[in-house]
Amino acid sequence: MTIKIAIDGPAGAGKSTIAKKVARLLGFTYIDTGAMYRAITLKVLRENIPLSDKQKIIEIARKSDVFLEGEKVFLDGEDVSEEIRKPAVSEKVSIVSQIPEVRKILVNKQREIAKDKNVVMDGRDIGTVVFPEAQLKFFLTASLEERAKRRYEELRNKGTDVKYEKVLEEIKVRDDMDSKRKDSPLIIPENAIVIDTTHLTEEEVVKKVFEEIKKIVRGEI
Ligand code: CDP
Numbered sequence: 001m002t003i004k005i006a007i008d009g010p011a012g013a014g015k016s017t018i019a020k021k022v023a024r025l026l027g028f029t030y031i032d033t034g035a036m037y038r039a040i041t042l043k044v045l046r047e048n049i050p051l052s053d054k055q056k057i058i059e060i061a062r063k064s065d066v067f068l069e070g071e072k073v074f075l076d077g078e079d080v081s082e083e084i085r086k087p088a089v090s091e092k093v094s095i096v097s098q099i100p101e102v103r104k105i106l107v108n109k110q111r112e113i114a115k116d117k118n119v120v121m122d123g124r125d126i127g128t129v130v131f132p133e134a135q136l137k138f139f140l141t142a143s144l145e146e147r148a149k150r151r152y153e154e155l156r157n158k159g160t161d162v163k164y165e166k167v168l169e170e171i172k173v174r175d176d177m178d179s180k181r182k183d184s185p186l187i188i189p190e191n192a193i194v195i196d197t198t199h200l201t202e203e204e205v206v207k208k209v210f211e212e213i214k215k216i217v218r219g220e221i
Helices: 015-026 033-046 054-063 087-096 100-114 126-130 144-157 164-180 202-217
Strands: 004-008 029-032 066-069 072-075 119-123 136-141 193-196
Touching: 004 015, 004 126, 015 029, 015 119, 015 202, 029 033, 029 100, 033 054, 033 066, 033 072, 033 087, 033 100, 033 119, 054 100, 066 100, 087 164, 100 119, 100 126, 119 126, 126 136, 136 202, 144 164, 193 202
Parallel strands: 004 119, 004 136, 029 119, 136 193
Antiparallel strands: 066 072
């Protein structure tokens, strides 16, 4: 038996930071599913494919080699880990991720990567669609302002010139699209443990996650 830990939630709630840390501490594989949607979006933008051309986008998703190695993301062999985080990709990714065929291709890939492994996986539909049987499901959230602040600081620290208001707007639009799409919308999975991280430090969130892991180990859940 393998263990799957699902971490879902909206943009900037701290999912990837917490998922990476928990995976490292447990010796599990970390799988960043958002990075896969971002990599496909990057290729669509690079090839100047109109976002209204669903067939071309599906073709790109089918033909591309998206590969995760630790915390790095490779697109057709090229390390795109930095580039996929740029605002140009963030602004368009939710348009690409709402195409059902694109989701099907990537969800299959995600299941294949995680097969036979203990994983911590973060995304929007992990506990609901990718691994509904996950032993532990977390839903991380935080206020919109706090999430925008974190994302703004993250981008600034990387040297990206952005305005707070623009980041806030981008996150708001993306939240809306991700929550309202027909296929696999962002919702709180049944039985998920909801953690509001607005006033919590990274350490406090990791501690809460481990408290839940211990309950499972002790057979309390
Ligand atoms: O890091 P951030 O929270 O900004 O987003 P991400 O996890 O990198 O995901 C980027 C986008 O990919 C999301 O806004 C969703 O549109 C899409 N996504 C998805 O649809 N399903 C997933 N399992 C993961 C991401």
